Amino acid sequence: MASGVRAGSHLHVITPGDHFSPSTGSALPSVVHGLASAAPAGAPRSVVAVARGTYPDRYPSADVLEYDPVPSRRADRYLDAAAARLGLPRAGARRPLAAALADQARWPASVVLGHNLPQLVPLVDTDRHAAVLYAHNELLRTYSAREAARVLDRAGAVVCVSRYVAERTAHRLPPRLRDRVQVVHNGVDTGLFRPADGRQEAGGPLRVVFVGRTVPDKGPDVLVDALLRLRRRDVVATLVGTPHFAPGAPLTRYERELRAAAEPLGDAVRWLPFRPRDEVAALLRAADVVVVPSRWAEPFALTVLEGMASGAAVVASRTGGVPEAAGDAGILVPPGSPDALASALEVLADDRALLAATRDRCLRHARGHDWRVARRRLDTVLADLGLTSASPAGTPAP
Numbered sequence: 405m406a407s408g409v410r411a412g413s414h415l416h417v418i419t420p421g422d423h424f425s426p427s428t429g430s431a432l433p434s435v436v437h438g439l440a441s442a443a444p445a446g447a448p449r450s451v452v453a454v455a456r457g458t459y460p461d462r463y464p465s466a467d468v469l470e471y472d473p474v475p476s477r478r479a480d481r482y483l484d485a486a487a488a489r490l491g492l493p494r495a496g497a498r499r500p501l502a503a504a505l506a507d508q509a510r511w512p513a514s515v516v517l518g519h520n521l522p523q524l525v526p527l528v529d530t531d532r533h534a535a536v537l538y539a540h541n542e543l544l545r546t547y548s549a550r551e552a553a554r555v556l557d558r559a560g561a562v563v564c565v566s567r568y569v570a571e572r573t574a575h576r577l578p579p580r581l582r583d584r585v586q587v588v589h590n591g592v593d594t595g596l597f598r599p600a601d602g603r604q605e606a607g608g609p610l611r612v613v614f615v616g617r618t619v620p621d622k623g624p625d626v627l628v629d630a631l632l633r634l635r636r637r638d639v640v641a642t643l644v645g646t647p648h649f650a651p652g653a654p655l656t657r658y659e660r661e662l663r664a665a666a667e668p669l670g671d672a673v674r675w676l677p678f679r680p681r682d683e684v685a686a687l688l689r690a691a692d693v694v695v696v697p698s699r700w701a702e703p704f705a706l707t708v709l710e711g712m713a714s715g716a717a718v719v720a721s722r723t724g725g726v727p728e729a730a731g732d733a734g735i736l737v738p739p740g741s742p743d744a745l746a747s748a749l750e751v752l753a754d755d756r757a758l759l760a761a762t763r764d765r766c767l768r769h770a771r772g773h774d775w776r777v778a779r780r781r782l783d784t785v786l787a788d789l790g791l792t793s794a795s796p797a798g799t800p801a802p
Contacts, residue, residue: 408449408451408467408468408469409451409467409469409511409512409514410448410449410512411448411512411513411514412447412448412512412513412514412515413448413449413450413451413511413512413514413515414439414440414443414448414450414451414514414515414517415450415451415452415453415469415511415514415515415516415517415533416436416439416440416450416451416452416453416466416517416519416538417452417453417501417504417505417516417517417518417519417521417524418432418433418436418452418453418454418519419432419519419520419521420455420473420474420476420500420501420503420504421455421458421473422454422455422458423454423458423459424436424437424452424454424458424459424462424463424466424468425458425459425461425462425463426461426463426680426681426682427459427461427680428459428649428680429617429645429649429678429679429681429684430649431540431706432519432520432540433463434681434706435519435540435565435590435706436450436452436463436466436519437463437465437466438465438590438591438592438593438775438778438779439591439775439778439779439782440452440463440465440466441463441465441593441775442591442774442775442776442778442779443779444779444780444783447783449466449467450465450466450467451466451467451468451469451514452466452467452468452469453469453470453471453504453505454468454469454470454471455470455471455472455473455500455503455504456470456471456472456473457473471503471504471506471507472503473500473503474499474500474502474503475500476496476499476500477496479496480495480496480497480499481496483495483496484496484497485546488546488547488548488551491550491551491554493523493526494523497523498523498524498526498527501518501521501523501524501527502527504524505524505527505528508528508529508532508533509529509532511532511533513532513533513534514533514534515533515534515536515786515791516528516533516534516535516536517536517538517563518535518536518537518538519538519540520538520539520540520541520543521537522537522543522544522547522552522555522556523555524537525537525555525556525558525559526554526555526558528558530558530560534560534786534791535558535559535560536559536560536561536562536563536786536791537556537559537561537562537563538563539562539563539564539565539569539570539573540565540569540703540704541569541703542569542572542573542703543573544573544576544577545576547576549576549577549578552576552577552578552581553577553578553580553581556577556581556584557581559581559584560584560786560789560790560791561584561585561586561785561786561789561791562577562581562584562585562586563586563587563588563782563785564585564586564587564588565587565588565589565590565703565704565725566587566589566703566704566724566725566728566729567587567725567728568701568703568724568725568728569703569704569725570585570586570587573585584789586785586789588778588781588782588785589704589728589729589773589778589781590704590706590709590729590778591709591773591774591775591776591777591778591779592706592709592710592712592713592770592773592774592775593710593713593774593775594713594770594771594774596681596682596685597685597688597689597709597710597711597713597714597770598685598689598713598714598715599689599714599715599767600689600690600714600715609637609638609639609640610638610639610640610692610693610749610752610753610759611640611641611642611690611691611692611693612627612631612639612640612641612642612691612692612693612694612695612749613641613642613643613644613687613688613690613691613693613694613695613711613716614627614641614642614643614644614645614694614695614696614697615644615645615684615687615688615694615707615710616644616645616696616698616707617645617646617647617648617649618643618645618646618647618656618658618659618662619647619658620658620699621698621699621700622645622697622698622699622700623697623698623699623721623739623740624643624645624662624697625658625662625665626697626699626739626740626741626742626745627641627643627695627697627742627745628643628662628665628666628669628673629665629742629746630697630742630743630745630746630749631666631669631672631673631746631749632665632666632668632669632742633742633743633746634746634749634750635668635669636750636753637672638753639672639749639753640672640673640674641672641673641674642673642674642675642676642687642691643673643674643675643676644676644677644678644679644684644687645676645677645678646659646677646678647659649678650678651677651678651679652677663675684710685710685714688710688711688714688716689714689715691711691714691716692716692717692752692759692763693716693717693718693719693749693752693759694707694708694710694711694712694714694716694717694718694719695718695719695720695745695749696708696711696718696719696720696721696726697719697720697721697737697739697745698720698721698723698724698726698739699721699723699739699740700723700724700739701723701724701725702721702723702724702725702726703724703725704724704725704726704728704729705720705724705725705726705729706729708720708726708729708730708734709729709769709770709773710770711766712733712734712766712767712769712770713767713770713771713774715763715766715767716763716766717734717735717752717759717762717763717766718730718733718734718735718766719734719735719736719737719745719748719749719752720734720735720736720737721736721737721738721739721740722736722737722738722739723739730769731769731773732765732769733762733765733766733768733769733770734766734769735748735752735762
């Protein structure tokens with residue numbers, strides 16, 4: 405029996421090379437940690453398959469099953485694309501994933517959840533285990549319906565983090581597999597992300613925070629443009645992030661241009677590199693408003709709930725799965741519109757009663773969507789599909 409794996413365990417497989425560590429800002433391991441930490445009393449402890457050599461500081465919520473990594477090859481992507489067109493397996497994608505499952509014959513019956521890993525599903529021994537694809541993004545855009553059916557035929561479920569992702573995933577599947585697509589919205593750690601003990605005086609500046617990768621898709625330039633339109637000394641902003649979670653990396657051209665554009669704002673704008681999650685939580689607690697100005701269709705956007713749970717009002721783009729994360733609590737604006745974002749910030753700066761009411765509404769919303777809610781939903785989905793330790797086969801129960 406593999407160390408740490410118990411009958412009925414949720415065995416999460418994350419992207420080879422990714423870190424199951426609070427030292428990174430990657431959303432996928434944060435979701436795995438949230439689900440694992442919210443396991444109900446008496447449930448088997450979750451296990452995460454992690455490539456040996458990743459960050460040694462691991463989340464404490466799950467046991468770690470290390471495996472020897474198999475490096476991918478530069479040509480694999482092109483060879484896999486050609487293989488898919490010929491109806492052949494994507495061997496390049498499967499090679500590093502097979503290493504994660506090398507000992508599966510010694511595991512007791514488990515639910516194997518492949519996070520963003522469609523090619524993991526055919527490698528799972530579904531006579532012994534249940535196979536689940538956990539989709540944090542649109543994963544099947546390069547798949548024909550025939551290939552998607554072939555790869556996911558043995559998946560007991562395809563769990564998606566939002567209805568937005570679920571609709572686009574189901575569209576790529578043949579009708580006989582679409583009822584396996586289920587939605588489990590992400591949650592939030594309300595112990596880590598919580599309000600500060602006291603709030604600022606009513607006459608203080610409006611403190612705005614952006615946390616995310618500093619790339620155009622995430623829209624930090626939209627926030628800078630909004631601040632330039634406002635030119636208010638009573639609105640101050642902190643932008644936290646780097647392109648690839650590397651705090652010491654040199655600034656990219658985009659980042660240099662962004663900072664140059666913000667120079668007229670002087671010390672009303674502060675720049676911080678990527679921070680570990682506990683430090684991010686402290687920064688969010690200091691915010692009146694958390695801005696999520698993404699241009700791209702975010703599958704969910706964890707920062708929405710994290711900002712709300714920290715006691716901030718959230719202003720976010722109306723795109724992708726963001727409206728599902730925000731519910732009716734946040735303020736939604738069109739993506740890529742600095743004018744709309746500036747208007748929302750101005751209203752909150754001028755009407756502190758509205759700001760307080762919005763913060764309270766956001767906090768209530770986040771507390772109603774913590775990881776316990778997400779874990780209960782996941783357990784219900786798996787149970788309804790017959791995916792339990794007593795029924796490991798990879799097809800739904802009749």
